Amino acid sequence: QVQLVESGGGLVQAGGSLRLSCTGSGFIFRLVDLAWYRQAPGKQRELVANIPVDGYTDYADSVKGRFTISRDNAKNTVYLQMNTLKPEDTANYYCRFSGNPQIRGQGTQVTISS
Secondary structure, three states: OOEEEEEOOEEEEOOOOEEEEEEEEOOOHHHOOEEEEEEOOOOOOEEEEEEOOOOOOEEOOOOOOOEEEEEEHHHOEEEEEEOOOOHHHOEEEEEEEOOEEEEEOOOEEEEEEO
């Protein structure tokens, strides 16, 4: 059974940092392109960052220079380091197979207070 489980969300003040983790199981992790998405109430889903199997990364303009995506294939985990957080970063963050929107985790809530 393919599964993605996120953790690391929480409530922090603007300017703070969080590191999200997403651990996968039931598939060969190192062979899968992965991404972090976020969705806030009333807003469209947004692709935050993408990390394919070759390790090349790309980011939404809104998070460039503040967020870093990485993966540890030995631990079956993809990370999202988020620095200099802003209230507009408040959302539910989830990881997903880049090529299959059906395979995603439940997400972890990130709330940034001003």
